[in-house]
Amino acid sequence: MTSEIETPRRPFKWRKLLVQLVSGMAIGALAGYGAGEVIGNYTEARGLDELPPSVEIAGLIAALYIIVAAALLAGSLSPSLGSKILNVEDADEIRESQSQFVPTGIAMLLWGVALLGLALSAPVGPLAASAALGIGAGGLLIGTWFAIKAYRGSDELMLAMNLEAGAITYGLVLVVLGGWAMVAHVGYVAGPQPLDILTACYALVLVASFIAVGRRGLLIRGG
Numbered sequence: 001m002t003s004e005i006e007t008p009r010r011p012f013k014w015r016k017l018l019v020q021l022v023s024g025m026a027i028g029a030l031a032g033y034g035a036g037e038v039i040g041n042y043t044e045a046r047g048l049d050e051l052p053p054s055v056e057i058a059g060l061i062a063a064l065y066i067i068v069a070a071a072l073l074a075g076s077l078s079p080s081l082g083s084k085i086l087n088v089e090d091a092d093e094i095r096e097s098q099s100q101f102v103p104t105g106i107a108m109l110l111w112g113v114a115l116l117g118l119a120l121s122a123p124v125g126p127l128a129a130s131a132a133l134g135i136g137a138g139g140l141l142i143g144t145w146f147a148i149k150a151y152r153g154s155d156e157l158m159l160a161m162n163l164e165a166g167a168i169t170y171g172l173v174l175v176v177l178g179g180w181a182m183v184a185h186v187g188y189v190a191g192p193q194p195l196d197i198l199t200a201c202y203a204l205v206l207v208a209s210f211i212a213v214g215r216r217g218l219l220i221r222g223g
Contacts, residue, residue, distance in 0.1 A: 114139025
């Protein structure tokens with residue numbers, strides 16, 4: 001006879017979920033209010049009724065990357081704080097994974113700045129096309145270098161999740177951008193602007209990463 005031993009299910013971390021939700025909402029609200037004030041003052045000064053949707057959405061996604069990067073870097077520099085706001089078991093995990101968390105945070109920060117720079121390109125934004133391109137290309141390339149550095153320092157679990165997130169991203173890009181291109185090709189909707197394509201790639205990477213983490217039951221960890 002064989003007996004099956006069931007591993008007890010870990011209790012759901014409601015306290016940590018609440019801290020993450022409250023802190024995320026507070027930071028998001030402050031960032032959204034600040035961005036709204038800046039955008040409102042800028043559009044008024046430029047005599048514009050409103051910014052194009054492509055620019056607004058790109059700015060929001062860029063701000064999200066920058067906020068996540070700031071939280072990741074702050075949590076990496078202060079493990080006690082990171083254990084409360086980051087998706088980790090405890091402060092010791094942060095100390096052990098700083099070589100991965102820090103370059104990941106820098107990569108996300110540079111990618112966010114790159115997208116923001118492109119969103120602020122002329123003629124709508126204040127940056128000359130050459131300056132926006134320099135910020136965009138530089139941020140993407142240098143950020144990718146830091147991302148590769150973080151990837152090389154990943155353990156087996158993180159490597160597996162990175163590969164899965166990459167595969168999911170490909171599928172999402174095919175469905176979302178491919179579907180958009182399809183209906184635009186037959187004339188039902190307007191086709192995506194170049195900035196829309198870049199912003200969609202940014203957003204779909206985040207969605208794919210969330211799905212890959214969720215599939216392994218790692219969305220809420222620690223206490």
